[in-house]
Amino acid sequence: xxxxxxxxxxxxxxxxxxxxxRRTRLVAVLAAAAxxxxxxxxxxxxxxxxxxxxxxxxxxxxxDRFHRHPDHPIDLNTATAAELEQLPGIGxxxxxxxxxxxxxxxxxxxxxxxxxxxRFTRRALNRIRPYIVVPVVPPK
Numbered sequence: 001x002x003x004x005x006x007x008x009x010x011x012x013x014x015x016x017x018x019x020x021x022r023r024t025r026l027v028a029v030l031a032a033a034a035x036x037x038x039x040x041x042x043x044x045x046x047x048x049x050x051x052x053x054x055x056x057x058x059x060x061x062x063x064d065r066f067h068r069h070p071d072h073p074i075d076l077n078t079a080t081a082a083e084l085e086q087l088p089g090i091g092x093x094x095x096x097x098x099x100x101x102x103x104x105x106x107x108x109x110x111x112x113x114x115x116x117x118x119r120f121t122r123r124a125l126n127r128i129r130p131y132i133v134v135p136v137v138p139p140k
Contacts, residue, residue, distance in 0.1 A: 069086075069131060070083070070086040073131060073133045074086065074087060074131060075132075075133050075134070075135060076098070076108045076111070076133070076134050077107040077108055077135065081095040081096060081099055082095075084099070086131075087131055088127050088131070089124055089127050089128065090128065094117070094120070097118070101117055108134045109134065111129055111132060113134075
């Protein structure tokens with residue numbers, strides 16, 4: 001029996017499996033710090049100094065997209081792209097999808113018909129439901 005077999009084996013691959021290398025931990029800590037600082041500047045951009053104005057504008061544009069409300073209920077069957085874009089969370093691409101869907105499939109019969117659009121979720125529907133109307137379409 002060889003002499004080296006009596007002691008427990010310590011291989012570099014075994015040590016790496018139990019504990020991540022120091023470099024990986026350092027990268028993880030730096031990434032966490034970067035995410036924390038990014039969120040801090042996003043939530044309180046005035047702390048960013050000279051970057052405050054662009055960060056504030058960016059935050060406001062994103063927030064406004066989801067918090068705007070039309071002045072009156074919007075009829076899904078007669079609305080233009082500009083009117084649809086007044087709905088919270090509806091941008092130019094989604095408004096164009098709604099118009100194209102309406103053109104190809106005919107008038108909407110109920111708000112849930114919007115769920116047939118690609119990437120249009122129930123959450124998005126619930127967000128705009130108070131601001132849309134779908135009048136009863138008489139059968140042909």
